[in-house]
Amino acid sequence: MRLSEPVEWALHCTTVLALVPPDGAVPSSKLAEFHGVPAAYLAKSLQSLSRAGIVESVAGRSGGYRLAKAPADVTLLDVVEAVEGRESSFHCTEIRKRGPARVSPRLYSPVCAIAEAMYRADEAWRAELRNTTLADLLQRLATTIPTQAVAKGTAFLQEVLS
């Protein structure tokens, strides 16, 4: 079980966009350059984030993306689900209703005991992601990224926004 790369990109992009003023906009090509990831593919993820209402897209020249809500109102789950989808990590194929021991399908409980447990774990994962926001990430930024790098990053963003 592995999350796709675009999830990581989307989390980094939304974190960076949280630093952009409400009237600014960063084009997808610049976000790709900033993070060192393929531009054409990243564009797809940004479109997903836009459809989900997490970022706002600005068309036309000097357009781009900005955050659509306050950083404290965007959870990691919002971002992850926008890119990765909302389906459970476990997919029940109703094995219990197959094979020589099977009886009429309508006699079974609505959900298999194994699926039940797996769904519970999936929900625990989502609950934890729901518990962290972009604002939380921004706070940790100062201790996980060198001040020099933060300075270079803000300089790059200034350049793009001007």
Add this chain to the structure above:
Amino acid sequence: MRLSEPVEWALHCTTVLALVPPDGAVPSSKLAEFHGVPAAYLAKSLQSLSRAGIVESVAGRSGGYRLAKAPADVTLLDVVEAVEGRESSFHCTEIRKRGPARVSPRLYSPVCAIAEAMYRADEAWRAELRNTTLADLLQRLATTIPTQAVAKGTAFLQEVLS
């Protein structure tokens, strides 16, 4: 993010094997028939469970598999990790150290803030799986599977064990 099919099979197989007496053994072909899944492929999963010490393999004619521990001592996480691996669902590619804002790699904190949060969610998922055992599943069996099906299942196992 999706778990592979063999995970579901392994959970159903270990649950069934929990009903087998300590001196019995169910061949992989019979487990495949019982669950209506491809025999040659299921065999791989059972080998994984065997390597992980969750099931015990008996070679030779009238051989097969049995549980290696008491059902209460086998967590769902044990089974899932045996088949799916122990790697986190999130894989950090150190995006923060790339692009125009990067500085010398050794200046960064050991783990990225985003990865930190994602690892925490992954651990919450594992914690939940660690909290349920095969014994718990067996208890729920009576309410999720019709008595008729349970009877047919035990009859099938009796036939195999004799």
Add this chain to the structure above:
DNA sequence: GTATATCCGGATAACTAATATCCGGATATA
């Protein structure tokens, strides 16, 4: 003692999903 049924690991094939790029249309700014 021999034939049979099983586990085991490796090699291989088919299929599906993830990764990545490109293009034409729409939109809005310089």
Add this chain to the structure above:
DNA sequence: TATATCCGGATATTAGTTATCCGGATATAC
């Protein structure tokens, strides 16, 4: 008016999942 962007669809490439087969080892049934 030309340019730079977002958007969605189509397509290609790569990697992972699903699935099968085979030969060797092991132990039971006859």
